[in-house]
Amino acid sequence: MKLFHARMIPVALRVALGAIFIYAAVPKIADPVAFAGSVAAYRILPYFWSYLTAAVLPFLELLCGVLLVCGVRVRSGALIIGVLNLVFMVALASAMIRGLDIDCGCFRPEGAKTAPWVALLRDTLFLFMTAIVIRHERLQVRSPLPERTAFRD
């Protein structure tokens, strides 16, 4: 029973991480202009690039989220999510250092304002979850389903 629980944790984390990214992507796809405003508020990208980011990023989040939830191409999806998380964290940290009073723009564009440090902590948690998912995936690739092999023997 304990073994069952331990094996379920990475799967649960994978599905949760995927669901979080789908949840984050949908409102941004629905209102790209508001998300472009959130991106522009970071003052990192030039004007047009804020819009391009706002157009593409939510779809990348959505696709990776769906892959993680479905358990398809998990390693690639999780790696992209990991890199995205790192990029978000750098952007948030730079906003904090520059003292920008902005909403992180992580989830709902018109939702309650989230302070950069809260978002940074949240992204750290997501990154940790991603690391576990990738590590579990690698272990599975190395030794695919040992219990089935035992059954076949």
Next chain:
Amino acid sequence: MAQKSSLKTVLEIAVIVFVSAVFGIFWNRTLLADAWRGAPAAPQAAPAAQQAEALPMPIGLAQVKELHDSGQAVLVDARSGASFAKEHISGARSLPLEEATRQRTPQLEGVAKDAVVIAYCNGFSCHDSMDLGKLLIKAGYGSVYVFEGGLPEWRDSGYPTSGGAR
């Protein structure tokens, strides 16, 4: 074996990013085309004297710049006093939404009721400028516009701002 698996992952990542980019660009093609031209959501016609309406009209960056440079419009910053002190569009005056709400019918000192007034705040995700615009219309100002790109779009275009440390 490991090298082959890494190559496969890199290829998969490239495909995922490519597919997302194609979908994203196609889905938002109109918005991106407008942004490329530099005027998303900008009205086509030049702002004429606008009669009092319930909602303030949106106005694009190019027109705001023109009215700003020719001194034909009063720019009103709807953000907090502290944000205004840090940075604001040159020549703008501060009227935080909170203060305007408290006053109910906010008055802009020395500004005629038929003057062109443009409210702005922190860009597209900020709705304070729209709310301030509504209050100004209620207070009797006839030509109220909202610059939805706000300070971020203005600054990113390299137009002048004033204020303390960035």
